[in-house]
Amino acid sequence: MEFLTMNNLTYGYPGTAPVVDGVQFTIKKGEFHCLLGKSGCGKTTLLKLAAGLLQPDQGSIRLNNKTVTEPSPEAGFVFQSPTLLEWKTVLENVLLPVSLHRKPTEKDQERAAMLLEMIGLSAHQNRYPTQLSGGQQSRVALARALIQKPSMLFLDEPFAALDAITREELQEDLLKICHLQNTTVLFITHDIAEAVYLSDHVAVMEKGRIIYQEKVELEKPRTLKIRYGSYFNRFCLTLRQIMSEGNP
Amino acid sequence: MNQIRLYSLVLFIFIIGFWEIIAGNMSELVLPAPTVIFLTLLEGLIDGYFTAHIIRTMLEIVLGLLLGSFLGFAAGIVMGESEFLRKLLSPYVIASQAVPKLALAPLFILWFGFGMTSKVVITALICFFPLLENTVSSIQHVDKQKLELFRMLKANRWQTLIHLKIPAGMPGILAGLRVAVVLAVVGAVVGEFIGGSEGLGALIVASQGMMDTPLMFASLILLTIIGMILYQLVYFVEKRWEKPYMKEKNK
Numbered sequence: 001m002e003f004l005t006m007n008n009l010t011y012g013y014p015g016t017a018p019v020v021d022g023v024q025f026t027i028k029k030g031e032f033h034c035l036l037g038k039s040g041c042g043k044t045t046l047l048k049l050a051a052g053l054l055q056p057d058q059g060s061i062r063l064n065n066k067t068v069t070e071p072s073p074e075a076g077f078v079f080q081s082p083t084l085l086e087w088k089t090v091l092e093n094v095l096l097p098v099s100l101h102r103k104p105t106e107k108d109q110e111r112a113a114m115l116l117e118m119i120g121l122s123a124h125q126n127r128y129p130t131q132l133s134g135g136q137q138s139r140v141a142l143a144r145a146l147i148q149k150p151s152m153l154f155l156d157e158p159f160a161a162l163d164a165i166t167r168e169e170l171q172e173d174l175l176k177i178c179h180l181q182n183t184t185v186l187f188i189t190h191d192i193a194e195a196v197y198l199s200d201h202v203a204v205m206e207k208g209r210i211i212y213q214e215k216v217e218l219e220k221p222r223t224l225k226i227r228y229g230s231y232f233n234r235f236c237l238t239l240r241q242i243m244s245e246g247n248p
Numbered sequence: 249m250n251q252i253r254l255y256s257l258v259l260f261i262f263i264i265g266f267w268e269i270i271a272g273n274m275s276e277l278v279l280p281a282p283t284v285i286f287l288t289l290l291e292g293l294i295d296g297y298f299t300a301h302i303i304r305t306m307l308e309i310v311l312g313l314l315l316g317s318f319l320g321f322a323a324g325i326v327m328g329e330s331e332f333l334r335k336l337l338s339p340y341v342i343a344s345q346a347v348p349k350l351a352l353a354p355l356f357i358l359w360f361g362f363g364m365t366s367k368v369v370i371t372a373l374i375c376f377f378p379l380l381e382n383t384v385s386s387i388q389h390v391d392k393q394k395l396e397l398f399r400m401l402k403a404n405r406w407q408t409l410i411h412l413k414i415p416a417g418m419p420g421i422l423a424g425l426r427v428a429v430v431l432a433v434v435g436a437v438v439g440e441f442i443g444g445s446e447g448l449g450a451l452i453v454a455s456q457g458m459m460d461t462p463l464m465f466a467s468l469i470l471l472t473i474i475g476m477i478l479y480q481l482v483y484f485v486e487k488r489w490e491k492p493y494m495k496e497k498n499k
Contacts, residue, residue, distance in 0.1 A: 053396055070402075077400045079393045087415045087489075097401045100411060 003029040003184045004050065004152060008059035011049055012208075019045045021208035022059070027201075029151075032178060032185045034195035036239060037205035043188045044080075044156055046205065050186060051077050051154045063152060075152040076145035080160060082137035084129035084144075090116070091125040094143045108147070115143040119173055135166035139173065146177060153178065155187045159194070171198055175222060192239045196232060197222060204242050212242050280462040289466040302470060304447040308364060308436040309474065312371020317428050320376040321421065324383025329409065334384070341380065349374050350438045357443040367439030367447070374435040375428035382424030386417030422486040429482050433475040448474075 004027040012018030019042040027033050037043040048054045050061055052071040061068040063075065071077075084093045094112045098104045104112075116122045119139040121132075129137055138158055145153060155174075159167040175198065178185055189195050195202050196216055204212040216235065218226055226232055264282050271281035280288075292298040327334045327341075353370050360366035390413050398408045414421075440449025448467045455463035 048396075051400065053399060071400045073402060075400075077397070079397060081393055083391065083393045083397050085394070085412070085415070087418075096411075100398075100401055100403050100407055 001029050002026050002062075003031075003064055004186065005062045006046075006050060006059065007061070009046070009049055009056050009061065010058040011045055011054060011056050018057075018208050020049060020056075023208070023210055025203070025210060027184055027186060029184055030182045031201060032175075032187065032199045033201045033203065034187045034189060034199035035203050035205055035210075036189060036192060036195045036243065038243065039190060041205045042208040043205050047154050047156050047186065047188050051075055053077075072152070073148070074150055075154060076148065076150035078141055078145045078153070078155040078158040080157050082129070082134075082141040084137055084140055086129050089126050089128055090121060090132070090140050093129065093140055094147055096144060097148050111149075112143070112147060115146055115177075118177060119143055135162050135170065138162060138170060142170070142174065142177075146181070146183075149181060151182075151184060153183050153185045155185065157189055160189070160191070167194070172222075174198070179221070192236045192243070193227065193232075196235050196239070197227060202235075202239065204239060206243070212239075214238075277459055277461050280465055284462050285465040285469070288462040289469060292463075292466060298448075298451075298466075298470065301446060301448050301451050301467075302474075304364070305436055305440070305449065305471070306474060308367040308371055308439065308447065309432045309478070311364075312368045312435060313375050313428060313432040313478075315368065316372030316375030316432070317379045317425055319372065320379025320424075320428070321383050323376075324380045324421075325387065325409070325414075327380070328384045328387040328413075329405070341377075345377050350434075353438055353442045356439070362443045362445075367436050367444065370439040371432050371435035374431045378424040378427040378431065379421070382420045382427075383417065386420030387413040390416045418489055419486070422482065422489065426479065426482045426486070429478045430475060433471060433478070437471060 004025075006023050006025040009020055009023040009025075010018050011020040021042075023046060035043050035046065045054065049056050050063075050068070052061070052068045052075075055069070063072055066072070085096065088096065091112060092099070094115060095104045095108060098108045113122065113125070116125055119142065121136060121139055121143075124132060124136065129140065132140070138161075141158065145155075159170050162170065171194065177183070185199075187195075187198060196218075199216055201213065201215055203210050203214075214235075218231065267279075268281050268283065271279045271284075276284060289298075327337060349370070352373070353366075356366045356369050360369055387409070394412060394416070395408070398412055403411065436447070437449035437452075440447040441453055444450040448471050451467045452464050455461070455467065
C-alpha cells in the first residue's frame with residue numbers, strides 16, 4: 001500500500017533551473033527510505049515539500065490518501081540542527097508538540113518518559129539543552145518528533161554533525177524505535193554508508209531529479225557486522241560511482 | 249577576581265582622598281569635600297528631608313519605566329509581527345527618535361502640567377524606544393529552523409509568538425530594558441529640572457539657587473544610587489532568566 005506519493009513534483013525560483021524537477025516517488029507503509037545526494041541537489045527542498053512546509057509549483061503529494069497542502073499532524077520532522085528550545089528542560093522539549101495545543105496528560109508524560117528511557121536520557125530529563133552533548137541533543141530532538149506517534153517521519157540529515165560512533169548509536173536507536181512503531185521514514189543524508197545501513201530503499205538525487213533507486217537486501221535487524229560485509233561495501237561503491245558520475 | 253575588587257576599593261579610597269585634599273583648598277561653593285557631602289547626606293536622610301524627594305523621583309522613574317517599556321514592548325511585538333505596520337510606521341519611529349526627546353520636556357509640561365504626570369510621560373517616552381527597537385529586532389531574528397519546527401507542529405501565530413519568538417528574543421529585550429532603566433533616571437530628572445518643586449531633580453535646581461553645593465552633590469549621589477539599584481535589579485532579572493540554560497556557556 002502506498003503511503004507517501006509524490007507526483008511530478010516541481011519546485012523552483014523564477015529565472016533559475018528548478019530545485020526539484022519532476023520528482024516521482026513512492027514510499028510504502030512502514031518502509032525506511034533514504035534519499036542520498038550531494039549538497040545543493042535539492043534533497044532538503046524535496047523533504048520540505050513532502051512535509052508540507054513548502055508548496056510545490058507543480059505536482060502533488062499524497063500522504064495516507066490525503067493531499068498534503070500544509071504540515072500534517074501525522075508527520076514528524078527532525079531538522080539538521082536539534083532546534084531545541086534552550087529555555088525549556090529536556091522533558092518540556094520532548095512534550096512541546098503536545099503542550100503547544102493542550103495540557104500534557106498523565107499518558108503524555110508516561111510516553112515522554114518511555115521515549116527518554118529508550119534514548120537513554122531519563123537521568124537528564126530536568127536538565128537544559130545547553131547542558132547536553134551534541135549527540136544527546138539530537139536524541140532529544142528525535143524523541144520530540146516521536147512524542148505524537150507520527151506514522152510518517154521526515155529526517156533532514158539529523159546526525160550529520162555528530163562523530164562516527166555517536167552517529168552509529170543514534171542510527172541504532174532510530175531503527176529500533178521506527179521498527180517498534182512501524183513508522184514510515186524518509187531520511188535525507190549525504191553519507192552513503194548511513195543510507196545503506198538504515199534503509200530498505202535508497203534513492204540518489206542529483207540536480208533536482210531522482211537518478212537511481214534500489215532496494216537494499218540486508219537482513220534485519222542490522223548488526224555491526226553488516227557494515228563490513230561484502231554486499232554492504234559493494235552497494236556503497238555502486239552508489240558512490242553513481243553520485244560522482246551523475247548517471248547510473 | 250578578589251584582587252580586582254581590592255584594587256577597585258583602593259582606587260575608590262584614593263579618589264576620595266584626593267578629592268578631600270583638593271576640596272580643602274577650595275571654596276565649599278565650588279567643590280565641597282566628601283566628608284561635608286556625606287554629612288549633608290546623612291543629616292538629610294535622618295531628619296527625613298530627602299524622603300519625600302526620593303519617593304517622588306523613584307515613583308516617576310518606576311511609573312515612567314513601566315509605562316514606557318510596556319508600550320515599547322507591545323509596539324515592538326506588533327511591529328515585529330506585521331511587516332505592513334513595520335514599513336508603515338518605521339519612518340515615524342525614526343523621525344520621533346531623531347527628535348531630542350529631552351527638548352520636548354517643556355512641551356509636556358505645557359500639556360500635562362507641573363505635576364507628576366508630565367515627568368512620567370517624559371520618562372515613558374524615553375524608555376519607549378530602546379524597548380521598541382530591541383523587541384522588533386529580537387523577535388524577527390529567530391532561528392529559521394525553529395520557526396519551521398513550529399509550523400510543523402501546527403502552532404498558530406499567537407502560539408509561535410508566546411512559545412518561541414518572545415522567549416528566544418528575551419536576552420535582546422532585557423538588554424533594551426537595561427538601557428531604558430538608565431535613561432529613565434535621566435528622563436525623570438530632566439522633567440523635574442524644567443518644572444517641579446518636588447523630586448531630586450528639583451532639589452538640584454533649588455540647591456543651585458540656594459548656593460548649597462553640598463546639597464547638590466548629595467542629591468546627585470542619591471540619584472546615582474537609585475540608577476545603580478535599578479540597573480542591578482534588571483541585571484539580576486536578566487541573569488535569573490539566563491541562568492538555567494546559559495550555565496554551560498559561562499563555565
